[in-house]
Amino acid sequence: MAGNESTTRDELTLRQREILRTLIQSYVDTAAPIGSHTIQKLSALDVSSATIRNELAALEELGYLEQPHTSAGRIPTVKGYRCFVEQLMQQVELPVVEQRMINHQFHQLRPAWDQWMRLTAAVLAHKSEAAGLVTPPRAFNSRLKHLETISIRDTVCLLIVVLQDGNVRQEMLVTESAVDQDTLSRISNKLNALLRNRSVREIESSTNPEVTGLQDLERDVLQHVIYLMQQADQRTLREIYRDGLDNVLRQPEFVDSDKFRQIVELLEHRTFLEEVLPRILNASGVQIIIGGEGGHEAIEDVAFVLSPYGIKGQASGVLGVMGPTRMQYARAISAVQYIARLMDNLMAEMYATNT
C-alpha cells in the first residue's frame, strides 16, 4: 500500500522534522494523542503553539500524522513512523555494560542450539521491552556428516542423521519384517560411504549406480535420509522461539481484547511469520516492518524489528522483536543489531572452516 508516498529527505522542513520527532518520542511514552501545546513545551523550538498547529496541519496533510477525531491531538501514521526510523531517530549503541552482560550470559551456557535460541529470545525481549522472536538457523544445502541406524526392536529402528553443521535429525522407521542390528550396521556403513559429505541435492540427483541400485531396506533408509535432510533445510519455517509476549500485551493499545487476540493468533498460527521471515532471511541488516506494511493490514498496531543472522549461504536465521507500532525503535534496533552480530560470531565459531 501507499507505494506512491515516499519519504524523501527534503519533503519536510527542518522545523517539521523536529516537530515530528518530538511528537513521536512523546507519543511512544504516553500512548496518548499529542497536542500543539505539549510539543511546544517538549521541543527546543522557540515558536508559539499556533505555529506548531500550522505545521501539524501540514504534516497531517502530507500523511505523517492523523487525528483520532477533530480536536484531539495528533498521532503518527505508519508513514510518520517510517520517516522517524529512517531519518529522525538517532541510532544508539547498546551500552557496553549491557553488552558485557549479554556476552557473559551466552558464554555461560552449554553450547546447545535450543538453549541459545531460548536465551536469545529472552534477551531480545528484555532489552527491547517487546516480544523477542528467533528462528533457529536454517542450513542451506547442508551436507551429510554421518548416519546411524539403531535397532529399537524387531521391526522398529531409529535413523539418525548428522549434518555437517552439527544439526541432528532422527526418525523412527518401521520395517515390514524384523531386522537385526548387524544388518542395520551394514546398511549404515554402506550408506555412509556412499553419501558422506554430499548435499541432499546431490544425493537426490545421483546417478551413481551404487546409489540407484540400492534395494529394499537400503532404499527405504535412503528415502528417509533425504526426507530428514530436506527437513533440516526447512527448519526455519517450523520452530520459532519467542519470549516476552506479555511485554506487548501489556501495552494500552491492546486493552481491546480483539486486538489482543489478533496478536496471540498471529503468533500461534504463524502464517504471517512464515511469510515474512523468509524475506528477511534474504535481506541484510536490520529490517523494520511497521503496521503490517507490505499488505498485512490485519496487524495495524504492531511493528517488527528483524535481522538475519548467521553465515549467508551456509546457515542463517532470523531474529528480532515484535512490539506495538508505538515502540522504542532505537532501543529495539540496537538490541537486535547487537544480538544478531553476537550470533554471527557464535555461528562463525561453530562453522569455521573444516572441510
Added chain:
Amino acid sequence: MAGNESTTRDELTLRQREILRTLIQSYVDTAAPIGSHTIQKLSALDVSSATIRNELAALEELGYLEQPHTSAGRIPTVKGYRCFVEQLMQQVELPVVEQRMINHQFHQLRPAWDQWMRLTAAVLAHKSEAAGLVTPPRAFNSRLKHLETISIRDTVCLLIVVLQDGNVRQEMLVTESAVDQDTLSRISNKLNALLRNRSVREIESSTNPEVTGLQDLERDVLQHVIYLMQQADQRTLREIYRDGLDNVLRQPEFVDSDKFRQIVELLEHRTFLEEVLPRILNASGVQIIIGGEGGHEAIEDVAFVLSPYGIKGQASGVLGVMGPTRMQYARAISAVQYIARLMDNLMAEMYATNT
C-alpha cells in the same frame, strides 16, 4: 481451601441435583446467569419457578451456586462444577466416526515424536473446543542404547546419545585441544561398551574401575552423557506442545483483557504447569482441576482436564485440555480419555518388550 466441603452423594435431593445439572448445562451454553424461570422451562421438573427459587437458595446456601449480585440469576461455583463432573454429568464416548478419523490421522503420520505431539495437541483442541496441551513422554530412568561422538571441527565435536526408548539427545562439546575423529571413535567405542544398557543412576554410582578410571577427554564425555541422560529424564518440564489457545481466548469470560493476559502468561511462563503436571503424571485416569483448585486462585476462571498417558514406570507424559471453568466437560473428558488411550497404544507399540 475448602477442605471441609465435600460433595457427598446424598447431600443433595434428587430435585436439587436435577436443578444443578440443568443450570450448569445451560450456563455452559450461554455464559449468562441462569434464573429460576429458565430452569423451569429447561428441566423436566413439573414444579413452579417459586419452588425452584427455594431450591436455588438452598443450593447457594450449600455453596454450589452464587449470585453475581442480588437479583441476577445464579452461576455455578467451583464446588458446583465439581459436583457436576463427579456426579451429575453423563459420560459420553467419542463417536466412532470421530475415533476412526483420529486414528487415521495418527497412522498417516510419520512416526516421529514431535509430529505426534503436534497432532495430539491439535486434535485435543479441536475435539474439546478448548486449548490442547501435551507434554512429550518422560522417560523414567531410561537406559543408554548407543552413543556417538562426531568431530565437527578441530576442537568441536558433537555428542549424540540414544536411549533405549528411541529418545535422542545431542550436545556440542568444545575441547581444549584438537581431537580427530579416530580418537573420538575410540572413545565412543569404549564408552559404548562400558555404558550400554545402563541407566543414568547406575552410571553415576558406578564403582567399576574402568568407569572411575577414565581420564581427561573420556571423563569429559562421560559427564556430558550423564547430563544428557538426566535431561532426557526431565524432559516433561520443558517442552509443552499446545494448540487452540484461541478457542479459550474467544470465550466471553475473557473479554476483560486482564484475565486474558493472565492466561497467556500462565502458558508462557509455565510455572503453573510445571507444578501441576508432575502431580498428574503420578495419578491415573482423567484428572480435573477446576478454577485453580489446590491453591491456585490466580486462575479462577480456567479448568483443566488432564490425563497421564504412556507406560507407567517406563515413559509417560501428560495430555489434556485447558478451557474456561464453563467448559463442555463431557466432551473434553471423552476426548482426553480417548486420545490418552490412543497414545498408550502407540507407545506400547514403540516400547514393546525388547530387552
Added chain:
DNA sequence: AGTTAGCACTCTAGATATCAGACTGCCAGC
C-alpha cells in the same frame, strides 16, 4: 410439610443529558 401465586424490592445495563477540558482552525494584528 411442601408448593405456589403474587408482589414488593433490588440491581444492572443501557440510554440520555450535561459539563469541563483539551485541541484545533482561523482571523486579525504584529
Added chain:
DNA sequence: GCTGGCAGTCTGATATCTAGAGTGCTAACT
C-alpha cells in the same frame, strides 16, 4: 511569517433515569 485570541468541536467522565430480569417473602392452597 508568526502569534494571541477566540469560537467551535469532540471526548470522557459523571449523573440520572428507566425497563427488565430476577429474587425473596408472605399468605394461601393441597
